[in-house]
Amino acid sequence: MGIKKASATFNVPKATLRRRARNKNKRASDGTKDLGGREPLLCTEIETDLAQYIIKMEEMFFGLMM
Numbered sequence: 001m002g003i004k005k006a007s008a009t010f011n012v013p014k015a016t017l018r019r020r021a022r023n024k025n026k027r028a029s030d031g032t033k034d035l036g037g038r039e040p041l042l043c044t045e046i047e048t049d050l051a052q053y054i055i056k057m058e059e060m061f062f063g064l065m066m
Contacts, residue, residue, distance in 0.1 A: 003021065007014045042050070057063060 001009070003014055003017045006012070006017055040047070054064065
């Protein structure tokens with residue numbers, strides 16, 4: 001099956017299939033791919049604390065408003 005037909009059959013972009021076929025996934029390692037181009041601003045500990053705080057505030061009906 002060619003790239004064009006596989007793209008139409010499985011609803012996957014042709015560029016993705018071409019990149020996979022040529023083994024050009026630069027950021028892929030061990031079957032996983034890094035999706036972000038930027039580093040996180042907060043460390044995981046602060047991010048977890050912030051998420052817990054937001055959930056607690058939401059439970060007390062003081063949720064975030066935009």
